Amino acid sequence: MSATSSSDARASTRAATDMPPVASVEDLHVSFRVDDGTVHALRGVDLQIAQGEIVALVGESGSGKSVLGSCLLGMPPRSSETTVSGRVEVAGVDMVDDDDRAHRRVRQELLGAVFQDPLSSLNPTMRIGRQLTERGADIERATTALRDAGVPEPERRMKQWPHELSGGLRQRVMIAMALATDGGAEAAGPDAEKNDGPLLIVADEPTTALDVSVQAQIVAMFDRLRREHDCSILLVTHDLGVAAAVADRIAVLYAGRICEIGPTSAVLSNPLHPYTVGLLRSRLSIDGSARPVPIGGSPPDPLHPLRGCGFAPRCASAEADCVEVLPDPMTEQGRTIACFHPSTVPVDLRTNAVASTGMPTPLPKDGERTPRSDPPGRPGQIGHLARPVSALRLEAVSKGFDVGRGSGRNRLHAVSDVTFDVPAGGATVLVGESGCGKTTLLRMATGILTPDSGSVHWPSGGHPPQLVFQDAGASLTPWLTVRRQVVERLTASGVPRAERNDRAMDLLTKVGLDLRAARCRPKELSGGQRQRAAIARALANDPTLLICDEPVSALDASLAVRVLDLLEELRETLGLAILLVTHDLAVARRIGDEVAVMYLGRIVERAPTDEVFDNPQHPYTRGLLDASPTAEPGRLAPTLIGEPPTPFDIGRGCSFLSRCSFSTEQCETERPELIPVTAPQVACHVRPFAAVEV
Amino acid sequence: MNPPDMQVAVEPEAGLGGELPTAGSLQAARHVADGEGMAEDAARRRRRFGLGRRAGGRRRSGRSGRVAVWLLVGITLVLLLLPAVLQLSESDIASTPFEEPLSEQLLGTDSQGRDVAARMLIGMRTSWFAALGVISVGVAVGGAIGLVAGFSGGIVDTLLMRLTDAALALPGPLVALAVVAALGPSLRNTLIAVALTWWPWYARIVRSQVRSLMHRPHVEAARVGGLSRPRIAFVHVVPGTLSAVLVAASLDVGSVILVLAGLSFLGLGSPAPAAELGAMTAQGLTYLFNAPWVAVAPAAGLFVLAVLANIAGDAATDALER
């Protein structure tokens, strides 16, 4: 808690000394034309960023948060007929007027930007060094910036091309670019070192595309950079956990307007705006006691903003005045809130319960069924042992690929010697970061990829397992209607013609889609609907096992929760077994009976869910847990260094060696086996966290 | 967001990602040129502004599609029916030679007193249907080869593609020229020659579409779902290749018209009294200063035809790329 109190203190000190804010936004309205109409991205936003503070701008997709970031950079969305009104000032310069030259100068000297996708944010035909010095910084400053951003061997990197670096490294390069401003002539005197660098860094979803462990490192780095360079950071994100980890203040955005702003710990423990409450409650967390409650209804339509409060249709405490009039933000004691009926009772994050009884269950959306209001009992460990029949059994499965040509030819050991099973009706979650081989493992589990050695069985018989993809839209054939795709599967399964249509509609209803949606093609449906359609289609084959590859990572929190709820329901009603692969531990907590952690093609730990989270045995598991953001302020303390490697040359010893802080000599020479034979299992010689046996 | 998984690094076939167009693989260049990557544009803008909306607009694509269809159908009908209705003939002597335009005949007469306007219309008809014929053959042959190569993979694919690449590396019109010269000038030989040099485009396009579609998630889902291979091929892959082929074909109409005209200009089309626009222009060159209309009219007719074809092609591309 010390981190937060010091940032709180810093925030109030700033206010007290009355230093001018580094950036201030006043009554900003941004709208632009698209073919279907006019998008009202921002509808009157006020925000201030003080020197040296980190402000998190939190909102879901479509809230306008990226547009706000762009405006601070002086780069509002370029399209025909963009209208911008209001004032956006950075260091005293208005960034949304017509003076392009002034904006450029500010960007060159005072601003830094970090964007989401490091793959496409760097010019592929320019060397790193060149891109860093482009602003006017010299080579020395550029190299220092690289070092600051945690890039190893900075001199060598300067000469490399972007595509030669990994994703995490590229993002660090972006950060270095943000730091390497044209400090030039102004810096002088003893404070020169400290005042070098940008005044404000705008980071737009900087960690979304990264692995969890890398994300944690980068987020922690933001805090360090802020302290070392005394710069402010605007962190635009959809993830409250990331905001909680490092921000001094949180600003929540919905439908182009500010809902609430306040110090991080205050907003998280005592949210005032019903939307913030909803966000907190719908969050999947690695702390498993709370069942997430999705926000009902659907996201706002930026083409047709409402007359009153944008959140009113989904708000449980909305009343007549909310629908008629736009609530203006009011500031009191350091907290800003734009709501006529703010929530006054603190949320207990551990149970997602709200103390007052006045909060009814959220409203369902058209075409979807009401989510169940009480958590289902978890078919616990005991049940798992009592059901000997497995839906899926993998025995010593290995698979490798030959990559590259000629002298660069290498063998990629995607999966090495994996053994586990998924009990009939059970739910196993496979957790791992990029390069761990989970996708290859899944493809072998479905039978479309044959292992090099070992075997795959589906002992419970019945139809082979079906696959639900991460990108549901891409997994549906674009030119066929949903109904046709389901019927096609039924036909292939041998269902007689007369029954096909009824069975199809039955399946679609089961997943919560109606007749209208059935007649649509995939691109006419929303993300959540597409995922449901994909699930319905998978069920058409009447499988005993449903394999899901990151089914919710591309969805907003509420949608994700609903899909997970659906999967859980299907498990209950159909007795379906589930094998789910994810990098997000919170998802694992929500839906798995058992968790298996994969690293570099092997399983390093496997145990019932609660045990894995409460008492992880493998250093990697513990590292992942430490790196996963929670909604508790300032908690993030990543212990995993470096990045997930790709499994090319696997030595004799433990594959986790390069990132482990507990390794011994034995770890270098002897590969740890996964023991004991049944769960809970762990593959580690050292077992630094083993509880003392009583 | 999706952390890059190993699987991406492993796919040796996913060529389109890193493949930049070489002079031989014009498909990509032309796709960019004439399709303008609108879909990609819109997708990127969407992501940046966090919208769920297409910046490209449903309405515009509907209108483009209709424009394209109307043009294509319209031109075909007009050129088909008009000469028949007006009972135009290409060799009728209408009046005295070298009559000026607008005196008796609409566009004057040529060196033998034939009606220039009538011959021009007939020539346009020939050009139009010849071009459509060549493209149809090209699409059929090239498409078939592309499908076979794409679905077979392995040796068959490599062989066919080497052949296609080699054919693409040669200058089409020049080879066609040589072929026609060898076979003897006639319309039929010209069509055969040009079709022979045009199919490689389509083979390449179809094949690369097939390869890229085969790796898409929806095909993998179909395989996991237990659908039969022919079914996957025809229902889940082939329809996806259509739009790329149609884009290329519709844009090619104008080019083929011009290539055929060029060949006929050099004397490689139908022999003498036939009304072919290129040949007519060549014959009219001799009298360029005395009776310019004899040469200009057929060339202008070609121009009009090619412009209409290009507009239709552009509109079709807009509609299909959305």
Added chain:
Amino acid sequence: MLRRIAVRLASLVGVLLLLTVIVFLIQQTLPSDPVKSFYGRNTSPEVLAEKREEIGLDDPIVEQYTRFMERLVQGDLGTSLRTRQPVRSDIGSFLPATIELAAAAAVVAVVFGGLIGILGSRPGRGSSAMRSSSIALAAVPTFLAGILGILVFYRWLGWLPAGQRSSEVSASAPTGFLMIDTILGGDPRGLGDAALHLIMPAIALGIGPAVAIGRTLRASLRETYSEEYIRTARAKGVAESTVIRRHALRNAVNPALAMAGLQLGLVLAGAVVVEVVFSWPGIGLYLSQGIASSDFPAVIGVVFVLGIMYVLVNAAVDTVQLLIDPRLRT
């Protein structure tokens, strides 16, 4: 990277071989009997048979092909039926004119294409006007451009000459390129005259390719503009013109380069038509005359030479592409 160049070279050789095979096969299908055409219709059948055997026309195909290749490698392309000269020397004397014309047209194409591409890619009203006009310009047949050019600029305005390479100089030495030779010879008037003669044919020939290159570049630039790294560059405060030059163009130029390669090759084909219209004494005109007189050795010879030039140009373009984009090198 070296490996890639080696692969390209290998395929280049393969393509050239294919070209020879095609040319050879075409020769085999010629309807007329070359012996008869050469020696005349009235020669007796016995003499014809003798000559045929002499030349080796009845030998198996593979042998004929081998001999064909042998001759080819030595540069022997046969004898023109029309001029009675070796095709090789005919082509040799006419080739410089065509190269000069093609080079000028290439300059026109690249310069105008580049302008069209860059100017047309900026957002704004002008770009749709440019788009419509480029659709129109792309549809202009080369000979129409030539004819209209002559009618307007010669007949009507009298600004430019109507044909031929020059009104004054006939033969040209030492390079055969008038533009160079007049400079070398210190003949400013001749230079001016040659230039005037070159303008119209070059533009007529270059417009089509200019438009194609321009459209490709424009589309490619537009796509590049929406790339994330452009946003990054702007966010760093880099000036817009620098953004275009250093970031956008470098990445966008590749498809346009590919198109340029293709178009430059087609310029060689289009030169045939232009030379006829302008009576430009190049191999295109030679080819056209050959077609008219059924002079097959000449026709085949010209096609072959043009084909080789086309393939070489494209191979060069491929190599330049490799140099520009580092991603292709690995």
